Amino acid sequence: MKKQAIYPDPEYFSRYIDQVPDVSIMEALEQSLQELQTLDKAKLAALGDYAYAPGKWTVKDVFQHIADTERVFSFRALLFARNDKNVAPGFDQDLYAAEAFTAQRTFEDVLQELIAVRQSTIALFRSLPEEGLLRYGTCWKYQMSALAMGFTMVGHQIHHLRILHERYLS
Numbered sequence: 001m002k003k004q005a006i007y008p009d010p011e012y013f014s015r016y017i018d019q020v021p022d023v024s025i026m027e028a029l030e031q032s033l034q035e036l037q038t039l040d041k042a043k044l045a046a047l048g049d050y051a052y053a054p055g056k057w058t059v060k061d062v063f064q065h066i067a068d069t070e071r072v073f074s075f076r077a078l079l080f081a082r083n084d085k086n087v088a089p090g091f092d093q094d095l096y097a098a099e100a101f102t103a104q105r106t107f108e109d110v111l112q113e114l115i116a117v118r119q120s121t122i123a124l125f126r127s128l129p130e131e132g133l134l135r136y137g138t139c140w141k142y143q144m145s146a147l148a149m150g151f152t153m154v155g156h157q158i159h160h161l162r163i164l165h166e167r168y169l170s
Helices: 011-017 025-037 041-046 059-081 093-098 107-127 130-134 146-168
Strands: 136-139 142-145
Touching: 011 142, 011 146, 025 107, 025 146, 041 107, 059 093, 059 107, 059 136, 059 146, 107 146, 130 146, 136 146, 142 146
Parallel strands: none
Antiparallel strands: 136 142
16 A cells, blocks of 8 residues: 555654655565665764764664664554554653663664564564554544554654764765
């Protein structure tokens, strides 16, 4: 299924969804995994503990943030796809980043974790029929479908990799 099938409009999350190319959700997830697998690991590892300004996340923190966020978003997609009417829980991204202990890990370790998380997300979305993808629930204060949550995860990665290129690698 493609982005055109997203209903209802997830408003706030459209800023991520709009960054994803016009492909099916499975193509988008697979392409995003391939992008992670082909990153310049040596260059990123050398910058692993670098933050471009005081109070900003390190390169390792950014990749851990993508993984943590994807775990939360995947759980939300699962709730919606399984027709669970509970409001999806929120999370404090800054608290998660502060408690992630990335300084004690290698960049390669953090990246491999993110790749494993993405592979798990792909398995989840591969298991969902169209009916499940189109089910929706409440995320924060917005209604959104499991399909929208999937495109949000891909767009979230695109967003952060763009920031990495602009502020860390240039």
